[in-house]
């Protein structure tokens with residue numbers, strides 16, 4: 115994994131109105147990798163992945179993996195969803211969330227809620243440092259299944275041992291301050307979790323409703339904006355349960371396509387906003403252009 119070009123200017127904050135909410139996507143950072151295969155498809159041939167990449171004018175095997183956090187300003191709450199690596203940032207091309215938050219005009223004290231989709235490092239690293247919560251006034255909300263899986267700490271793969279260690283350092287000390295939710299709960303009026311288990315034991319997708327509009331935060335359901343849509347059946351190497359993750363990907367993308375829901379994906383290239391179109395086989399991600407600036 116390399117991470118170059120950090121000196122070049124690129125957009126890191128994207129804001130739009132959605133119903134009665136203001137949504138801000140913030141580029142937490144990126145990795146440049148040299149392993150598109152098998153990184154995004156452990157159960158496909160390298161040549162099939164290469165063909166797909168070239169058909170979309172993408173190089174192979176080089177790829178960029180983005181990390182994009184979302185901030186939701188409702189009329190009465192400021193909610194931060196998966197605020198990145200924080201002090202656990204593994205490279206200079208990551209750990210940009212706090213700078214982006216400031217650019218968007220918010221301070222860490224303004225945040226009322228930190229909402230966590232799952233406990234992988236790019237999603238929980240910035241929740242706390244050395245047992246001190248990053249956002250001092252925020253309620254921290256996370257799925258009960260996900261939290262309890264890492265708390266038990268059983269059957270964790272070798273690859274995920276650093277994730278377990280980070281969880282124990284970051285989230286576990288805050289246990290008494292957490293609000294643990296079920297996929298059937300309401301997080302707050304207009305914000306609901308959806309069971310998207312597979313990428314991790316209790317991974318959640320979020321559905322936001324505001325002013326008669328709805329959208330989905332896919333979080334880590336779609337790790338690659340071409341491959342995960344064209345081939346939801348492909349196993350992402352970071353999926354903790356690849357079979358369950360593939361079934362979830364199919365179900366969530368079906369839902370987004372059928373309802374024409376705008377989607378935001380944590381690993382979709384910045385600004386990570388678009389729509390899901392059904393194809394004869396699989397799906398296609400249609401990036402947003404100006405439509406969200408016209409409202």
Ligand SMILES: [Zn+2]
Nearest residue numbers: 234236334380
């Ligand atoms: Zn992730």
